[in-house]
Amino acid sequence: MAIRASEQIIHKAAWLYYTHGLRQDEVARQLNISRASVAMYLKKARDTGIVNISTSTQLFTDDVLARQLEDVFGLSAVWVVPQERHAIDPAAEVPAVAASVFIELVNRGDRIGVAWGRTVYTMADVMSFADLQDVTVVQLCGNLGAPYSYRPDQCTMEIARRLNAKGLNFYAPLVLSSEPLAQGLRNEPVIREQLASVADCDLALFSVGTVDEDSHVVKCGALSPDDMHALRDNGAAGVIAGQMIDAKGELLDCDYNRRVISADLGSIRSIPKRMMVVQEDSKLDPLLAALAGGLCSHLVVTAPMAKRLLEHRKSDLRPLSQ
Structure with a gap:
């Protein structure tokens, strides 16, 4: 059931109070209403059942x-996070919404695949604790060097901790020094079994990376800036679970992959x-590539990114004579 316009202020007040932990006077200032109104809206939220994860998202x-x-x-579900004046911190709002959405999507007994990155780690850090039965969280890609602050294993285990779930790490590097070494490692029974089990997951969580010097795979040392520029010149459009994809969302044929x-x-x-x-403005092209490749069914983005996606699609559909 759609939220009526008259109920939106109630949902916003409940979101700020219960999800962001603001005091009632702080909620009042954010929404430019009286504290008495906040108290009334919160009571109404409790009385009508608005105060729960599902209705807040x-x-x-x-x-x-x-x-x-x-x-x-052709997506199953989309959540658009507006950049409004009542937002506490635009950089924190997307992970907060995404963390609540993620918990909504998890069912008891699920197997969840988790990639890595700043957005995923921030989500894990703000995620509510849930006691779900028989849930397993598995790492989708190999690991990175110790100095990196949001490694794949850290993302996996923190989300498992928040869900009171079993966490399965990938005890292999993300990138090997040679193709024969990588192939040999993939053939190891433990690694081969873990890679094969990804298809059995019920839910995957990831973002898409850029193909520039700000990319995670560059910052963690898996690629140099020059290497990344060369891959981009060769058709790389985005990064999914540490792998380069082209503009159609297919695996790029390259030595790195x-x-x-x-x-x-x-x-x-x-x-x-x-x-x-996706919360960064710089990820339009990588996101378009992921969408083109069918790598996303559920999407959380900002309102500006949503508008850019729609505008891009409209431009693709315009006749060439225009």
Whole structure:
């Protein structure tokens, strides 16, 4: 059921108070209403059942932009995070919404594949604790060097901790020094079994990386800036679970990908719920590539990014004579 316009202020007040932990006077200042109104809205939220994860995130999915993105890109569900004046911190709002959405999507007994990155780690850091039975969280790609602050194993284990779930790490490097070494490691029974089991996941969580010097794979030392520039010139458009994809969302044919230890894209596509979270403005082209490749079924984005996605699709559909 859609949220009526008259109920939106109630949902916003409940979101700020219960999710962000603001005091009632702080909520009043954020929404430019009286403290008495906040107290009234919170009571109404409790009385009508608005105060729960599902209905709070409905505030972000019940949006014209979200419906349009679902229709245009054939997605199962989209959550659009507005950049409004009541937002506490735009950089923190997307992970907060995504963390609540993620918990909504998890069912008891699920097997969850988790990639890595700043967005995923921030989500894990703000995620509510849940006691779900028989849930397993598995790492989708090999690991990175110790100095990196949001390694794949850290993302996996923190999310498992938040869900009171079993966590399974990938005890292999993300990138090997040679193709034969990478192939040999993939053939090891433990690694081969873990890679094969990705297709059995019910839900995957990841973002998509850029192909520039700000990319995670460059910052962690897996690639040099010059290497990344060369891959981009060769057609790289984005990074999924440490792997280079082209503009169609297919695995790029390159030496780097042949040295990577990660779930293959076919296994990722077979996962029923593939949740992608994007908050950076710089990720339009990588996100378009991931969407083109069918690597996303559930999407959390900002309103500006949602508008850019729709505008890009409209420009693709315009006749060449225009």
